[in-house]
Amino acid sequence: MLRILLINDTPKKVGRLRQALVESGFDVIDETGLTIDLPERIEATRPDVVLIDTESAGRDMMEQVVMVSRDRPRPIVMFTDDHDPGLMRQAIQAGVSAYVVEGILAERLRPIVDVAMARFEADQALRAQLLERDSQLTERKRVELAKGLLMKMKACSEDDAYTLMRRQAMSRQQKLIQVAEQIIATHEMLGV
Missing domain, CATH: 1.10.10.10 (Winged helix-like DNA-binding domain superfamily/Winged helix DNA-binding domain)
Incomplete structure (x- = not known):
C-alpha cells in the first residue's frame, strides 16, 4: 500500500480528498496545511508519494518542492486550479511529477499517482545516468x-x-x- 503525505494548501476541506485516497487504496500517513517544513516532514514520515492540493502554488511552495526534489526525492503530485502554463513549467522544473488542473475525481487518483511514480522513476534514472x-x-x-x-x-x-x-x-x-x-x-x- 502506497504511503501518501497529503498537503492541503486550500481553504477547501481536506477530508474529501483524504477519503478518496483511502478508498483508492492509499495509506494517508500525514496531512497538513503547511508547506514551510516540507523536507523535515518528509524525513519524519518517509512517504512514497507527496500529494499537494493548492489553488495556486506560490514561490514558497515551489522552494519547498525544489528542496525536497534535491535532498529527499519523492514523486510529487500537485492538484491545482491554476491554468498558467508558466506556473506549470515552474512546478515541473521544481520537481513535480504530475501537475493536474481542475478537480480531483476519486477514480482518477490511482492512474495519476501511477503516472507520477513512473515519471519520477524515469527522471531519477536520467539523473543517475547524468551523474555517471x-x-x-x-x-x-x-x-x-x-x-x-x-x-x-x-x-x-x-x-x-x-x-x-x-x-x-x-x-x-x-x-x-x-x-x-x-x-x-x-x-x-x-x-x-
Missing part, C-alpha cells in the same frame, strides 16, 4: 592530465605514457583513475 556520465568525464579529464604530466616527466609519447599508466594500474590492481590521481599528486607535491 559527469563522473566518467571528470575521470577521463584527470587521466588525460596525468598522461600529459607523465609525457613531460618521462619525455615519452602519449601512447607510451598511457601504456605506463595501464601497467602500473594492473601491477597494483588499481583503477586507471587511481594511478592518474597518484601521478597528479606526485607532480603537485614535487612541483615538477
Whole structure:
C-alpha cells in the first residue's frame, strides 16, 4: 500500500480528498496545511508519494518542492486550479511529477499517482545516468592530465605514457583513475 503525505494548501476541506485516497487504496500517513517544513516532514514520515492540493502554488511552495526534489526525492503530485502554463513549467522544473488542473475525481487518483511514480522513476534514472556520465568525464579529464604530466616527466609519447599508466594500474590492481590521481599528486607535491 502506497504511503501518501497529503498537503492541503486550500481553504477547501481536506477530508474529501483524504477519503478518496483511502478508498483508492492509499495509506494517508500525514496531512497538513503547511508547506514551510516540507523536507523535515518528509524525513519524519518517509512517504512514497507527496500529494499537494493548492489553488495556486506560490514561490514558497515551489522552494519547498525544489528542496525536497534535491535532498529527499519523492514523486510529487500537485492538484491545482491554476491554468498558467508558466506556473506549470515552474512546478515541473521544481520537481513535480504530475501537475493536474481542475478537480480531483476519486477514480482518477490511482492512474495519476501511477503516472507520477513512473515519471519520477524515469527522471531519477536520467539523473543517475547524468551523474555517471559527469563522473566518467571528470575521470577521463584527470587521466588525460596525468598522461600529459607523465609525457613531460618521462619525455615519452602519449601512447607510451598511457601504456605506463595501464601497467602500473594492473601491477597494483588499481583503477586507471587511481594511478592518474597518484601521478597528479606526485607532480603537485614535487612541483615538477
